[in-house]
Amino acid sequence: EVQLVESGGGLVQPGGSLRLSCAASGFTFNTYDVYWVRQATGKGLEWVSGIGTGGDTYYSGSVKGRFTISRENARNSLYLQMNSLRAGDTAVYYCAIGRGGIFDYWGQGTLVSVSS
Amino acid sequence: DIQMTQSPSSLSASVGDRVTITCQASQDINNFLNWYQQKPGKAPKLLIYDASNLELGVPSRFSGSGSGTDFTFTISSLQPEDIATYFCQQFDNLPYTFGQGTKLEIK
Numbered sequence: 333e334v335q336l337v338e339s340g341g342g343l344v345q346p347g348g349s350l351r352l353s354c355a356a357s358g359f360t361f362n363t364y365d366v367y368w369v370r371q372a373t374g375k376g377l378e379w380v381s382g383i384g385t386g387g388d389t390y391y392s393g394s395v396k397g398r399f400t401i402s403r404e405n406a407r408n409s410l411y412l413q414m415n416s417l418r419a420g421d422t423a424v425y426y427c428a429i430g431r432g433g434i435f436d437y438w439g440q441g442t443l444v445s446v447s448s
Numbered sequence: 449d450i451q452m453t454q455s456p457s458s459l460s461a462s463v464g465d466r467v468t469i470t471c472q473a474s475q476d477i478n479n480f481l482n483w484y485q486q487k488p489g490k491a492p493k494l495l496i497y498d499a500s501n502l503e504l505g506v507p508s509r510f511s512g513s514g515s516g517t518d519f520t521f522t523i524s525s526l527q528p529e530d531i532a533t534y535f536c537q538q539f540d541n542l543p544y545t546f547g548q549g550t551k552l553e554i555k
Contacts, residue, residue, distance in 0.1 A: 369492075377484075377492065377535055379544040392543045393449075426491055433539025434482055434498075438491035 334358040334437045336427050341442030348417050348446070354410040354427030354439055362405040365430055368412050370423035371441075380425070381412065382433075394420075417446045450474050450538050454547030460555045467523040469550045471536035476516050480540035483512055483521045486549075487532045495534075496521065528554060 340352040352368070368380040381401040382390045389401050400413040410427050424441040451474040461467050471481065479499040484492040494503045496512035499519055509524045523530055531554055536547040 376548045377546040379546070390542055433480070433544050434494065435492070436494055438493070440491055
């Protein structure tokens with residue numbers, strides 16, 4: 333059974349940093365692209381970042397230069413380093429796996445709140 | 449960025465009804481369009497990929513069609529467990545973008 337478990341969310345002040353993690357199991361991690369998608373409370377879905385099987389990385393314009401995605405295949409893990417956080421980054425962050433932009437499976441999400 | 453416009457934003461229907469949601473892309477996205485279901489407090493779930501392909505394990509009452517800029521998602525006979533918000537998503541171009549969602553309720 334595919335499992336994706338996010339962690340690392342919490343309350344942080346504007347300008348602060350957080351590192352999200354996603355632990356994967358139940359499938360061959362290094363054969364999938366992996367992504368972060370976020371959702372502000374009561375709002376729609378916003379793709380944040382993705383990393384391919386070869387390590388190529390992609391970012392939305394709203395986070396480029398502030399967030400860094402990485403993966404550690406040996407640990408079946410995905411990470412998102414978030415710097416210079418803003419109030420607008422407040423959301424539930426989901427990790428998802430898939431192929432070429434199709435998000436096959438999603439974790440349950442971790443809440444990031446940016447507030448003073 | 450490609451804009452995805454979904455309609456309606458909310459919909460109330462009776463059990464057994466045929467339900468249709470549309471999604472329009474701001475430019476041609478071929479058939480690079482997915483549909484997701486999100487139940488309250490839960491993560492989204494992939495239902496349809498490549499505009500019309502049913503994900504494994506998804507009931508056959510769900511279907512999708514379209515190509516280019518105009519797409520349709522249909523539930524042939526609404527069931528109580530289908531109460532959720534539905535999102536379309538394009539993956540023709542980065543950044544991947546979603547429609548704003550359609551909240552489906554039982555009448």
